[in-house]
Every structure is written in C-alpha cells, then in structure tokens.
Amino acid sequence: MAAVSAPAAPRRRPPRDWTGLAFVAPFLLVFGVGVVAPLGYASGLSLFQDQLIGGRSFVGLQNYVDAATDPRFLDGISRVGIFLVVQVPIMIGLALLVALALDSGRVRGMRFMRLGIFMPYAVPSVVAALMWGFIYGDQFGLVGQLNAATGLALPSPLSQSWVLPAIGNVVTWEFVGYNMLILYAALRAVPEELYEAAEIDGAGEIRKAFSVKLPALRPALWVATLFSIIGSFQLFNEPNVLQTLAPGSISTHFTPNMYAYQLAFNANQVTYSAAVAVVLGLITVVVAYTAQRMTARQESR
Amino acid sequence: MSDTATTASAPAGEPAPALGAPEPRQRRLTSRGPRKKRTSLVLQALMVLMVVYTLLPLYWLTVNATKSNGELFRSNGLWLGSEISLWDNIVTTVTYQDGIYLTWLFNTALYSVVGAVGATVICAWGGYALAKFDFPAKRLVRAIVFGAITIPATALAVPTFLLFAELGITNTRLSIIVPALVSPFGLYLMTVFAAASIPDSLLDAAKIDGANAWTTFWRVSFRLMAPGFATVLLFNLVHTWNNYFLPLIMLNDPSLYPLTVGLNQLNNQVTTGANLEPVYNVVLTGSLLAVVPLIASFLFLQRYWQSGLAAGSVKQ
Numbered sequence: 276m277a278a279v280s281a282p283a284a285p286r287r288r289p290p291r292d293w294t295g296l297a298f299v300a301p302f303l304l305v306f307g308v309g310v311v312a313p314l315g316y317a318s319g320l321s322l323f324q325d326q327l328i329g330g331r332s333f334v335g336l337q338n339y340v341d342a343a344t345d346p347r348f349l350d351g352i353s354r355v356g357i358f359l360v361v362q363v364p365i366m367i368g369l370a371l372l373v374a375l376a377l378d379s380g381r382v383r384g385m386r387f388m389r390l391g392i393f394m395p396y397a398v399p400s401v402v403a404a405l406m407w408g409f410i411y412g413d414q415f416g417l418v419g420q421l422n423a424a425t426g427l428a429l430p431s432p433l434s435q436s437w438v439l440p441a442i443g444n445v446v447t448w449e450f451v452g453y454n455m456l457i458l459y460a461a462l463r464a465v466p467e468e469l470y471e472a473a474e475i476d477g478a479g480e481i482r483k484a485f486s487v488k489l490p491a492l493r494p495a496l497w498v499a500t501l502f503s504i505i506g507s508f509q510l511f512n513e514p515n516v517l518q519t520l521a522p523g524s525i526s527t528h529f530t531p532n533m534y535a536y537q538l539a540f541n542a543n544q545v546t547y548s549a550a551v552a553v554v555l556g557l558i559t560v561v562v563a564y565t566a567q568r569m570t571a572r573q574e575s576r
Numbered sequence: 577m578s579d580t581a582t583t584a585s586a587p588a589g590e591p592a593p594a595l596g597a598p599e600p601r602q603r604r605l606t607s608r609g610p611r612k613k614r615t616s617l618v619l620q621a622l623m624v625l626m627v628v629y630t631l632l633p634l635y636w637l638t639v640n641a642t643k644s645n646g647e648l649f650r651s652n653g654l655w656l657g658s659e660i661s662l663w664d665n666i667v668t669t670v671t672y673q674d675g676i677y678l679t680w681l682f683n684t685a686l687y688s689v690v691g692a693v694g695a696t697v698i699c700a701w702g703g704y705a706l707a708k709f710d711f712p713a714k715r716l717v718r719a720i721v722f723g724a725i726t727i728p729a730t731a732l733a734v735p736t737f738l739l740f741a742e743l744g745i746t747n748t749r750l751s752i753i754v755p756a757l758v759s760p761f762g763l764y765l766m767t768v769f770a771a772a773s774i775p776d777s778l779l780d781a782a783k784i785d786g787a788n789a790w791t792t793f794w795r796v797s798f799r800l801m802a803p804g805f806a807t808v809l810l811f812n813l814v815h816t817w818n819n820y821f822l823p824l825i826m827l828n829d830p831s832l833y834p835l836t837v838g839l840n841q842l843n844n845q846v847t848t849g850a851n852l853e854p855v856y857n858v859v860l861t862g863s864l865l866a867v868v869p870l871i872a873s874f875l876f877l878q879r880y881w882q883s884g885l886a887a888g889s890v891k892q
Contacts, residue, residue: 294711305695392626505726506728532730559728563726
C-alpha cells in the first residue's frame, strides 16, 4: 500500500503542519522573555510616575514630555549626535580604504594584515577602554611618557575637551576591522567579468574603484553605516569604563544610555528611566527603518 | 570539512552575491593569478600603519603585563622593564582576594558557554523551521524576528533590568543567561545556512524511511548545518563573553560578576584609592588573560567567522 501511494503523495505537504512551529517555538519563547516582555513592560511603566505621597499613578505621556525638555537627556542626545556625525564617517572611510587596498592585490602580507586589523573585534569593549584609558593616562600612560621624554605639552586625551575624540578613537579601534571585513567580503563577491569589461573599456585602477567597486559595495556600506549609527546612539561601555579615569570629564549623563542607567537605580526615577530607554529604542527603530527605505529606493533605481 | 564550509556559505537564497564570497575569490585567484601585480608602496604603507594602530594597544598591554607595580611607573611603556614578572603577575592575579579573578573567569565561561550554546541550538532549530517548513503564522514570525535584528543588546539592558526587578530575579545567574539565549541575528544566519545546505530530497527520503522530525533534525539536518552552527556559536560566544551593560546593571554580588564587570570594578577601586593596594599589575594582567581565549578561538576558527561575516554583509 505504501508503495502505491508513496510516489504520488510526497509532493504536497499537508496544509497545516505544526512541526515547523514546534522547532521555532523555543526561539519564540526566549524572544518573548528577552525582547518582547521587557520592551512591553518598560513601555507600560513609562506611562506612570512615582510620587512620595500616593505612590505610583498613571500620567500618560508626561515622562516623554519631561524627557523632551530635560537638559541632561538632550545634552546626551546631542553629544552622541556629534559623535556619530564625526566618528562613523571616519571609521567607515578607513574601513573602506583598507578593504579597497586589500582587494587591489597590491599589498603584501594580506593574511596577516587582515587578521591584525580584525583582532580588536575579539577584545571586550571593557578591556579596550581600560587599555586605551591607561595609554591615555599620565601615570604610566604613553601620552604622559611622551610628554616627559620630549618636553612636549600634549593635552591629556582624558581632559574635558578631548575626551569625546578619545572615546571615538577607542570605538574606531574596536570596529574598524569588523567593518573592513564586511566590505572586503562584498568586494570579493564582485564578478570578475565586471572588471574585465571595465578593463576593455580602458579603465584604470582608480576608475575601476569608483565605477565598479563602489557601486557594488553600496548595500554593504549601508549595512555597516546603519549598525554604526545605531551603536553610537547606544554608546555606554567605553564612557562608563573611562569615567573612573576621567571623572571630571565624563558626567553621569554623558550619553543617553548612561543617563538611563543612572536613573534606573534612583527609586523615584524608575519610570522615567523606562521612558528614556523607550525613546532610545524608538530612535534605533526609526534610524533602521529610514536607512532600509533609502537602500530599497537606491536598489530599485 | 572545508568543502562543506564553502557550500554552506554559498547558498541559493535571495541575498546571494556576498554570501558566495569564498567562491568568487578562488575564481579570481585563478583568473588573475598569472598577471602578478606590482606592490604599491603607498597602499603598503597605509596597511602597515593600520596594523600598527590596531596591534599597538595589544602589544602595550602584553608588555606592561610583564611588569611589577613599581616597574610600571619606572620603565618605558613600549618596552620591557628590567625584569620580567609576568608569571608573578599571573599568580598574584589568580590568587588576589581569595581568587576572585578565577570566580569571575568561571562566571564568564559559564554565562558564555551556556548562553552561547543554548542560543545557537535555539537558532539552529528556528532557522531550520523557517527555511524548511511551512507552518501557520510563518510570515509573521519572520517579519517580527528579522525586524528585531537591528535592536542592539544595550537598548534592552535597562528594560530587562526593570522587568526582572519587578519579578525579583535580579542578581541571579539566570538573569544573565536567559537574555543571552536570544539572538535574532543568529536566527537569520541559521535560516540562510539551513536553506543553503539541506536538500529537500534528503528530508523527503528520511520521511519515507519513517524517521520523525526530531530524529531527522539531529541525524541529517544538524550535520549538514554544522559549519553554520560553528559560525553562529563563535559570534554568540564573543557576544556573551564581552557582555558588560546587562551584568553591570543586573548584578550586585561580586561573586556573580563576569570578568568585564569584575575587572572594571577592580580598576575603580584601584584608581579611586578605595582599594589600599594600588594593584595596577592585577588589572593589566587580568585584562590580558581575559583577551587570550577569544583571540585564540578567532585564530583557530578563521574559516567560520569569515564566512559568517560574508553572510552578514548582505543582511538587511
């Protein structure tokens, strides 16, 4: 009987097969506990306020109204705004330059270079910040030793006016190799025929880089930029670690996430910290969505 | 082994171009090989500068982890001191405060291994389901989960803390492990890998042989997905090993800290003078020891993260 029905049956799957759902169920469970529930709870909590008398009461969007005019929150937002406008282009530009150099085939020791530049990605951001923090420092740091040895008076990277670029350097150091590899992988995927066609048309190396490589890289560049922008808004680990070494330069509301962190431990501000966290999450969603729409539009052209 | 890895990273799914990265590379090597290009001095210099930039801090850390506390302040930061105290520093680090460093190392290993292995298995099941099965609400599941790829873990730390505080489960090992089990990007990668590496005909054959879905997964599909599994596992390992914000906000018992939080707290005490002994050598050596396992695994598992990155470059 099986022999008769087997050849005809297998092509069509039954309309309601629950096997797939069973396999994806564990993911949905942890996703619910680890993503949906916290975001849902925080969103709900952000609509309340704690009063000394009367306890927790519903206040609608009051926390969001407060956040929109909170100088500390706005200070953090504008700081990460400046940070991303400067740091992201520098990092992506460097990553692009290095990826193009590697792909040109005109550099020796490629394997070592690729590994060496990627290596910081494996370093925990806490260790990266500690390490750079010590290097920046004047106790046994390189900057202090350089000043002592040469009589120069280089400003301390941990001083108030230099600390943001100093953090930018740590973040660039951590992620330039990661972005380079993403771009390099995309370059490697460009079909050889495109180069050959360009060569027949008489294009030189630089012309090829602009006319063949850059257009082919556009999706990967978008992804790399998008994730870097999101990362900038979430800036926390590096300034939090460096704060110990530079307490005068890095306030507790230096970045929005540091502010949310500080508020979460203040009993009267817990609901407000939820609102700040939700706003930050929303910014991420808006950035991601906008970038995706722009990519889609470019691709359909 | 290497054959399987290449197959898995060059799938037939929609986002094809960059996923096939390893393959075109071979094509190009053969077609371009004979015409050897001249080394460009400008490009070579640029690359050397970049490598110096990325490796110098790691070199600095290694050199300074060989110095005693006094030597740190006396010697040139870019060169060895008059004596090598690396071994002394390691012993001091692991025995400091009754071996608190080893506790942190154990915690990090526990959180990373349980969190990363768990997350990767969960992603493998889910990716298998999304790639190979039709089920109710599949499109909805895809849309929600892949939409969540862009939500960074840092954005979830404060909300997760607030929820867990309400439930009274902060300051527990579970409060670190459970959030580490979620990896939307891992699910995405496993879906791509599963679609590329498991032929439908093989699944049909297993079905005809009477194998149930569970047995088929472990005996047939999982083996074919193994290279993808290794890639996702490596990324999840790095992610949990380096996790800082969540444990910082969630834990206040030092014996539950992972290395990242512990090291930073130690640095806090040393720098602010709260800790009467200025044990900078412990902070430096502890940092170095915390980096070694990850760098080693990256060096040994190069093929896996490179194919994973290739897949990541087209994720949207």
